[in-house]
Amino acid sequence: MLQAWYPAGSKTNRTAAGDRSAAEEKARNRDSLKKKEAVLLAAIFLAAMLAGCGSRQGGEKDSEKMALNLQLDAEISTLDPQAAVDSASFEVIGLLMDGLYQMNGQEMPEPALAEETEVLEDGLLYRFTLREAFWSDGSPVTAADFVYGWQRGADPAQGNENAGLFRTAGIANADAVTAGDADVSELGVRALDERTLEVRLERPVPYFLSMLSLPAFFPMKESFCDTVGDGYGTSPDTVLSNGAFCLEEYEPAGQEILLTKNPDYWDSSSVKADEVSYQVIKDSQTAYMAYQSGLTDMAILSGQQAQMYEGEEGFRSVPLGSLWYLVPNLKEGDLANKNLRMALALSFDRETAAEDVLEDGSKAAQGAVPEGAMIGPDGKDFRDGAETYLTPDKGLAAEYLEKAKEELGKDSFSFVILIEDTDTAGDLGQYLQEEISRTLPGVTIELEAVPKKMRLERMAQGDFEIGLSRWGADYPDPLAFLDLWSSGSAFNYGSWENQEYDAMIREAREGSLLSDAAARWEVLHQAESVLMEDAGIFPVCEKAVSMLLNPNLEGEEFHTVGITRVWKRAWKGM
Numbered sequence: 232m233l234q235a236w237y238p239a240g241s242k243t244n245r246t247a248a249g250d251r252s253a254a255e256e257k258a259r260n261r262d263s264l265k266k267k268e269a270v271l272l273a274a275i276f277l278a279a280m281l282a283g284c285g286s287r288q289g290g291e292k293d294s295e296k297m298a299l300n301l302q303l304d305a306e307i308s309t310l311d312p313q314a315a316v317d318s319a320s321f322e323v324i325g326l327l328m329d330g331l332y333q334m335n336g337q338e339m340p341e342p343a344l345a346e347e348t349e350v351l352e353d354g355l356l357y358r359f360t361l362r363e364a365f366w367s368d369g370s371p372v373t374a375a376d377f378v379y380g381w382q383r384g385a386d387p388a389q390g391n392e393n394a395g396l397f398r399t400a401g402i403a404n405a406d407a408v409t410a411g412d413a414d415v416s417e418l419g420v421r422a423l424d425e426r427t428l429e430v431r432l433e434r435p436v437p438y439f440l441s442m443l444s445l446p447a448f449f450p451m452k453e454s455f456c457d458t459v460g461d462g463y464g465t466s467p468d469t470v471l472s473n474g475a476f477c478l479e480e481y482e483p484a485g486q487e488i489l490l491t492k493n494p495d496y497w498d499s500s501s502v503k504a505d506e507v508s509y510q511v512i513k514d515s516q517t518a519y520m521a522y523q524s525g526l527t528d529m530a531i532l533s534g535q536q537a538q539m540y541e542g543e544e545g546f547r548s549v550p551l552g553s554l555w556y557l558v559p560n561l562k563e564g565d566l567a568n569k570n571l572r573m574a575l576a577l578s579f580d581r582e583t584a585a586e587d588v589l590e591d592g593s594k595a596a597q598g599a600v601p602e603g604a605m606i607g608p609d610g611k612d613f614r615d616g617a618e619t620y621l622t623p624d625k626g627l628a629a630e631y632l633e634k635a636k637e638e639l640g641k642d643s644f645s646f647v648i649l650i651e652d653t654d655t656a657g658d659l660g661q662y663l664q665e666e667i668s669r670t671l672p673g674v675t676i677e678l679e680a681v682p683k684k685m686r687l688e689r690m691a692q693g694d695f696e697i698g699l700s701r702w703g704a705d706y707p708d709p710l711a712f713l714d715l716w717s718s719g720s721a722f723n724y725g726s727w728e729n730q731e732y733d734a735m736i737r738e739a740r741e742g743s744l745l746s747d748a749a750a751r752w753e754v755l756h757q758a759e760s761v762l763m764e765d766a767g768i769f770p771v772c773e774k775a776v777s778m779l780l781n782p783n784l785e786g787e788e789f790h791t792v793g794i795t796r797v798w799k800r801a802w803k804g805m
Contacts, residue, residue: 534590
């Protein structure tokens with residue numbers, strides 16, 4: 232049985248506390264938490280000793296080594312760059328591999344393996360000269376490796392959900408290749424020689440270089456992939472690196488990952504850490520204790536913890552530019568009814584979800600595109616010119632429910648919300664469960680918590696009724712979100728379809744609007760309206776993350792686009 236969603240110290244509980252001040256309650260909760268921490272501390276040390284991780288944490292194994300000890304709050308789903316779709320996998324792959332470009336601190340693309348870039352034929356032809364770089368087996372990274380990696384990513388036989396990125400990037404023949412109507416050799420990428428890569432686009436794409444920082448566009452060595460086959464990424468021996476670090480220890484679904492510095496990395500002089508170790512710690516209390524005991528250099532905090540430890544040394548709250556949203560599966564019968572979807576979408580308060588449940592700096596979602604990563608031709612954020620959609624209204628939600636009951640000939644409905652087995656998803660799921668059931672008489676909500684990888688797999692297969700999902704932008708354009716819900720998208724898990732919406736997305740992605748930035752921006756606003764007014768998804772929160780970082784840690788990077796946490800140049804000072 233999942234615990235009640237209301238966290239101690241939330242605004243809801245503070246109101247019920249009567250004349251007790253917020254400060255007093257905060258102190259009381261801190262004392263209570265400290266007692267729990269003391270109980271957990273011995274268990275964490277024991278687990279660390281049994282796992283053997285203490286022998287290499289904090290440089291104990293070799294005092295000359297500088298190690299970063301980091302936390303993931305969910306398992307990575309894959310180390311295959313062309314197949315990865317989740318932020319945890321992106322983060323680790325980003326340390327193991329480089330592509331042509333990477334994102335800098337201003338969310339702009341800067342060269343990585345691309346030493347020189349020529350843009351020809353009015354933006355339809357790109358010619359990249361590769362810098363001298365090597366794979367971890369000592370062989371050079373070549374233009375042919377990029378050709379193979381991209382062909383592999385676009386090949387429908389691979390079944391990669393990322394195949395659509397090659398269409399979005401405008402690469403010539405990507406539509407036909409990803410649809411299986413043309414051979415992968417016809418994709419618009421070719422090696423002119425060992426260090427010269429040429430890419431042809433079907434249309435100018437303003438965010439093309441930004442997309443090249445995504446793992447899907449990383450190179451792969453064909454002979455190595457042929458050797459390891461389907462076992463790629465399942466062990467250190469089945470991963471080839473060209474990035475700042477190499478994989479030393481890893482097992483699929485394991486709780487520990489160890490990376491060691493790659494001495495042959497082209498930018499090795501800027502990499503100060505000798506090792507990066509990851510611990511998968513889903514429970515925020517355990518993560519905090521691991522941080523306090525020195526086993527990790529960071530701890531991702533729950534909302535309750537964020538409220539309590541805000542202001543402490545090392546506290547950080549970072550907006551992610553990502554969206555938490557509910558996905559109704561329209562193939563699950565009743566949810567195809569618009570009035571029922573509207574009832575569900577309006578039945579819970581998004582500000583309460585963000586401010587009283589998550590409490591980590593997250594904000595109520597206003598639509599399908601979050602604030603903070605999408606700047607238009609007028610220099611303003613996408614949300615500045617957009618409405619707030621599906622404004623919570625419990626009375627109106629009840630009216631929509633009555634209409635749905637009449638249309639469907641039913642007095643009651645029961646749905647299961649599929650969530651991840653993490654603290655954040657659990658807290659959010661429990662709030663949604665209680666609010667929807669309380670607001671809509673006759674609607675019963677249950678929760679099913681599974682590991683993130685399983686949640687992604689099941690939603691991709693349509694094996695769910697309602698899913699609690701999160702998405703972050705792959706590139707700095709509203710299409711990074713809005714394209715998700717077009718009919719041909721592999722990420723349109725709920726199977727929502729609208730011909731008008733599809734036409735607007737196509738026009739913004741590949742039509743004449745590409746030459747009229749202002750008109751394109753307006754059409755994207757209109758597309759969001761179509762999606763929201765039909766309740767194709769139910770936005771919940773614009774996610775932030777609060778954490779504690781080792782005060783001696785420097786050089787870390789946080790991004791709202793693509794790979795959101797970058798530790799390549801991070802180090803611990805004294």
